[in-house]
Amino acid sequence: MLESLNQIERQALNELEATQDEDSLQRWKVAHLGRNSPLMRVFDQLGALPKEERPTIGRRANEVKRALETAFEGRSQALIQAAVQRSLQAERLDVTLPGRPIARGRLHPNTQTLRRIYRIFGDMGFQVFRSREVETDEYNFELLNIPAHHPARDMWDTFYTTTPGVILRTHTSPGQIHVMRQYAPEPIRVILPGMCYRYEQVSARKDTQFNQVEGLAVGRNITFGDLKGTLTDFARRMFGENVRTRFRASHFPFTEPSAEMDIECFICGGAGCSVCGGSGWLEILGSGMVHPVVLRNGGYDPQIYSGFAFGMGPERITMLKHRIEDIRHLWMNDLRFLEQF
Numbered sequence: 001m002l003e004s005l006n007q008i009e010r011q012a013l014n015e016l017e018a019t020q021d022e023d024s025l026q027r028w029k030v031a032h033l034g035r036n037s038p039l040m041r042v043f044d045q046l047g048a049l050p051k052e053e054r055p056t057i058g059r060r061a062n063e064v065k066r067a068l069e070t071a072f073e074g075r076s077q078a079l080i081q082a083a084v085q086r087s088l089q090a091e092r093l094d095v096t097l098p099g100r101p102i103a104r105g106r107l108h109p110n111t112q113t114l115r116r117i118y119r120i121f122g123d124m125g126f127q128v129f130r131s132r133e134v135e136t137d138e139y140n141f142e143l144l145n146i147p148a149h150h151p152a153r154d155m156w157d158t159f160y161t162t163t164p165g166v167i168l169r170t171h172t173s174p175g176q177i178h179v180m181r182q183y184a185p186e187p188i189r190v191i192l193p194g195m196c197y198r199y200e201q202v203s204a205r206k207d208t209q210f211n212q213v214e215g216l217a218v219g220r221n222i223t224f225g226d227l228k229g230t231l232t233d234f235a236r237r238m239f240g241e242n243v244r245t246r247f248r249a250s251h252f253p254f255t256e257p258s259a260e261m262d263i264e265c266f267i268c269g270g271a272g273c274s275v276c277g278g279s280g281w282l283e284i285l286g287s288g289m290v291h292p293v294v295l296r297n298g299g300y301d302p303q304i305y306s307g308f309a310f311g312m313g314p315e316r317i318t319m320l321k322h323r324i325e326d327i328r329h330l331w332m333n334d335l336r337f338l339e340q341f
Contacts, residue, residue: 002060008038009064016068016075025076032068039064109341110211110330113318114193117213120237121191124230126215129190131175133197137165139174143297144254152253157199168197172214173254176290176309180218180298185305187219193314204326211314216290218300218307224257224289227308231261231287238317239263244270246281255288255309266320282320285312 012032019025031037042061046054107115118128137148146152159168175192192214200206217226228247235245244264252258262283265276272278287310292302300307315327322341324330329337 002057005039005042005057005060005064008032008042009067012039012068013071016071019075019079022079025072025079029072033065033072039068106338106341108330108338109318109322110314112341113314113321114211114213116238117312117314117317118191118193120234121215123237124189124233126189126191126217129175129179129192131172131178131192131194133169133195134161135167135169135174137167139177140167140169140171143177143294144173145291145293146253150253159197159199169194170198171196171311172212173309173311175214176216176254176294177298179216180295180300184299185301189217189219191215202328204328207315207327207331209331210327213312213314215310215312216307217309218290218295218298218305220305222306222308224308227287227289227310230308231285231310235261235263235284239266239321250286250288252286252288254291254294256291258286258288260286261310263320266323282316284316284320285310287311
């Protein structure tokens with residue numbers, strides 16, 4: 001048996017020297033170290049040997065196995081080094097060629113729009129206030145003059161959690177209550193950006209998650225004229241001095257009176273197209289005077305204080321500025337699209 005092990009070792013080492021590539025090396029490993037190799041069969045036969053021979057044969061078999069494994073690793077490294085050398089000799093490298101440019105990261109178009117909005121309102125004296133994305137039903141609806149079973153709740157397709165009364169916020173308006181309760185009765189002028197979530201059918205104009213920027217100003221003697229002047233100035237700074245705007249009467253439970261603001265369609269110049277639905281106008285935000293109930297819930301006396309609020313979608317503004325026809329492009333992380341910005 002010892003002579004058989006010696007013969008197995010010599011034959012295996014001789015055949016290993018003859019291997020010239022990775023395929024032949026793997027075939028050698030299967031033939032000499034695989035489950036059905038002659039060496040493995042020796043291990044299977046140890047139980048049938050006399051007791052006095054087993055230690056000697058077992059020890060020698062393990063020595064042969066370790067020797068073959070070590071030789072296999074050495075041959076594998078040698079073949080790898082030989083392949084590298086052949087590659088270096090066969091392939092020419094022109095060191096005078098210019099290097100490959102390193103791709104530079106850029107701000108996402110949504111981020112660019114958000115920063116532009118922050119800058120514009122910052123110049124007007126507004127501060128950025130952050131509020132939480134996971135809200136309570138009380139803050140998201142009830143304190144905003146939308147009690148339980150109010151039909152206006154159908155306007156927001158809400159994501160509910162397994163905890164009763166806890167939801168993903170459907171708009172940034174709950175931040176109004178947070179900021180008012182933190183600063184009342186001091187005058188405030190803030191914007192509240194953040195992500196919102198609605199269980200809606202994904203389309204070219206809507207998605208289940210989206211950014212929103214809420215605006216709020218509360219103080220003495222604030223009028224609808226202040227609201228209109230602020231938003232008109234914003235539109236001119238965002239879209240250009242010559243942009244045309246209009247306000248349309250609307251309804252929101254937390255503002256009274258309420259209005260939506262449109263800008264003239266960039267695509268058709270107001271003539272009417274598929275993007276603006278033939279109207280020549282595109283809606284960019286909703287707004288209004290803060291409802292007295294909301295002011296009172298925020299800690300302000302509506303007999304003394306008044307305020308205005310608005311909410312805009314940065315994705316919609318990004319689409320308008322860059323003539324993007326499908327909102328889904330902003331969330332697909334397609335570099336062919338993003339590199340244009």
